[in-house]
Amino acid sequence: MSDQVRIVEVGPRDGLQNEKTPVSVEGRVAFIEALLAAGLHTVEVGAFVSPKAIPQMVGSDEVLRRVSQHAVGEFHVLVPNEKGYEAARAAGAKVIAVFGSASEGFSRANINCSVAESIERFKPVIARAGADGIKVRGYVSCVLGCPYDGEIKPQAVVDVAKILWDLGCYEVSLGDTIGVGTPKKARALLRTVAGHVPMAHLAMHFHDTYGQALANLYAGMEEGARVIDSAAGGLGGCPYAPGATGNVATEDVVYMLKGLGIATGVDMRKLVQATNEVSKLISRPPVSRVAAALNAKRKANSQ
Numbered sequence: 001m002s003d004q005v006r007i008v009e010v011g012p013r014d015g016l017q018n019e020k021t022p023v024s025v026e027g028r029v030a031f032i033e034a035l036l037a038a039g040l041h042t043v044e045v046g047a048f049v050s051p052k053a054i055p056q057m058v059g060s061d062e063v064l065r066r067v068s069q070h071a072v073g074e075f076h077v078l079v080p081n082e083k084g085y086e087a088a089r090a091a092g093a094k095v096i097a098v099f100g101s102a103s104e105g106f107s108r109a110n111i112n113c114s115v116a117e118s119i120e121r122f123k124p125v126i127a128r129a130g131a132d133g134i135k136v137r138g139y140v141s142c143v144l145g146c147p148y149d150g151e152i153k154p155q156a157v158v159d160v161a162k163i164l165w166d167l168g169c170y171e172v173s174l175g176d177t178i179g180v181g182t183p184k185k186a187r188a189l190l191r192t193v194a195g196h197v198p199m200a201h202l203a204m205h206f207h208d209t210y211g212q213a214l215a216n217l218y219a220g221m222e223e224g225a226r227v228i229d230s231a232a233g234g235l236g237g238c239p240y241a242p243g244a245t246g247n248v249a250t251e252d253v254v255y256m257l258k259g260l261g262i263a264t265g266v267d268m269r270k271l272v273q274a275t276n277e278v279s280k281l282i283s284r285p286p287v288s289r290v291a292a293a294l295n296a297k298r299k300a301n302s303q
């Protein structure tokens with residue numbers, strides 16, 4: 001397997017949105033700067049959502065303003081509605097992400113509306129972003145299972161993914177929000193959705209609750225998918241996805257890609273450093289197997 005893979009680092013948003021101890025604006029900016037220094041170019045840095053729903057993302061405007069001063073880097077922020085859009089635009093967002101769901105249960109819990117209503121909310125956001133020259137990414141959650149509705153039919157994923165693509169999203173990210181997928185299912189889903197949204201415009205956003213995320217990514221890559229969402233250290237989770245753990249760890253993805261002969265431009269030592277720094281802020285060791293292995297090796301070598 002060759003080619004290029006694009007990594008979308010979601011640690012500062014997905015990674016920190018569910019942490020018991022919110023990380024300060026200062027801490028988030030330092031984390032993002034460390035990720036950029038490690039060679040990650042595309043970083044999801046915050047969310048313009050209700051502060052009552054996700055207090056951890058308060059201050060995303062300041063985070064975005066401060067990191068936008070960097071010459072390199074593409075910074076994404078989540079936007080659920082027009083109110084969020086206005087705040088994101090005022091903070092200088094150049095790329096936003098709307099987030100829908102393939103399941104009704106998760107849509108209700110997460111954004112307090114049905115799937116159809118969510119699309120109606122996204123329409124003016126996407127239209128205004130287009131007029132303002134702001135790129136829009138689209139998420140579809142619960143593509144391989146829902147904590148409320150259980151099994152999800154691939155057709156439900158296709159329906160939402162196709163609408164987001166037709167409305168003008170440049171990329172649609174397929175979220176295994178609760179990390180229940182397995183490779184055969186992930187592969188079949190990618191193949192089915194790619195019949196409606198070009199594979200080059202699909203991203204894989206896999207949480208690792210059941211330890212399947214890397215295998216699912218590999219299966220998706222065999223189908224031709226080349227965009228991977230991951231979080232440094234394996235951070236992540238959603239307060240509306242009970243029991244779900246973090247995103248697939250960026251370190252583990254980079255390690256696997258290197259083994260496949262796919263260069264990412266990421267400096268692993270610096271990436272683990274970024275993870276270690278944010279781990280101190282949330283008082284938890286990294287979940288990433290690669291980060292843990294490299295930390296153990298470093299410790300053994302220094303003794």
Ligand code: HMG
Pocket residue numbers: 014017047048049050051053054078080081083084085099110111112113139140141142174175176177205207237238239240
């Ligand atoms: P709602 O209650 O239906 O909205 O919430 P509303 O329009 O009725 O407004 C209620 C209150 O929220 C009002 O304030 C609004 O001003 C305020 P109040 O009068 O009560 O003081 N409000 C806002 N404040 C700031 N920014 C906004 C905004 N909109 C309304 N944009 C809403 C609907 C979507 C706002 C709410 O449910 C919400 O914020 N949910 C957060 C959802 C979220 O961030 N979830 C985590 C991210 S999704 C995820 O993790 C999955 C993903 O990673 C992919 C995957 O893994 O599958 C992307």
Ligand code: MG
Pocket residue numbers: 014175177205207236237238247
């Ligand atoms: Mg997620």
